Amino acid sequence: MSKPLIVVNFKTYESASSQNANTLALAMESVTSDSVEIVAVTSAFDLSSVSENAENVKVWTQHLDPIGFGSNTGWLHPDTAIKRGAQGTIINHAEHKVSIEHVANLMQMLPEGFPICACAADVDEAKELAKLGPTYIAVEPPELIGGDISVTSADPTIVSDSVKVVKEINPNVRVLCGAGVKTGKDVATAIELGAEGVLLASGVTKAQDVEAVLADLVSLI
Numbered sequence: 001m002s003k004p005l006i007v008v009n010f011k012t013y014e015s016a017s018s019q020n021a022n023t024l025a026l027a028m029e030s031v032t033s034d035s036v037e038i039v040a041v042t043s044a045f046d047l048s049s050v051s052e053n054a055e056n057v058k059v060w061t062q063h064l065d066p067i068g069f070g071s072n073t074g075w076l077h078p079d080t081a082i083k084r085g086a087q088g089t090i091i092n093h094a095e096h097k098v099s100i101e102h103v104a105n106l107m108q109m110l111p112e113g114f115p116i117c118a119c120a121a122d123v124d125e126a127k128e129l130a131k132l133g134p135t136y137i138a139v140e141p142p143e144l145i146g147g148d149i150s151v152t153s154a155d156p157t158i159v160s161d162s163v164k165v166v167k168e169i170n171p172n173v174r175v176l177c178g179a180g181v182k183t184g185k186d187v188a189t190a191i192e193l194g195a196e197g198v199l200l201a202s203g204v205t206k207a208q209d210v211e212a213v214l215a216d217l218v219s220l221i
């Protein structure tokens, strides 16, 4: 059984940007263990610095574009991201939606085994993304993102239904869930619902005591 994941999306929170990104990733190091995989999803600007400083925390990018070397301006180039330390990526996040073709084209360009976590707003989108066979699908109802109610209590069936639908299409795809996740109990409930981990942001980036929140998140795994 693969280890459950705790994926912290740094977004553009000031508390998770620039030097604060390094500080947060080092705090995340303190909860790494053999029983859980901890992932920091940094901005493109902080990727190389965080990946140089964080030894046991995986570092992913928040988005990538299906482009190669050449005359392209302002896009996120997968090859360079990997050379600068990216160990995986999120794609199609609710805050940066792309077409299904973008996801498919990106997957074609990424090296074999490079983790890609495709975000879905609902069960139907999770079903469509499952047909592409990404490493992970993270179901995150947009209306719950940034809020105080975890998807695992506000809408548990979206998690269990997404797991069921995705596994029917491709049993190798691992399902995560996110939006409003704050506590170890939310993580444990996500796993009870069939998810293999969670995506979260504000529960960590807005925490008064980051270390305490991180310790709680892994406390029931």
Ligand code: G3P
Pocket (backbone or CB within 6 Å): 009, 093, 140, 144, 145, 146, 147, 178, 179, 180, 181, 199, 200, 201, 202, 203
């Ligand atoms: O990528 C995860 C993120 O969208 C969830 O946000 O603040 O509800 O944990 P939040």
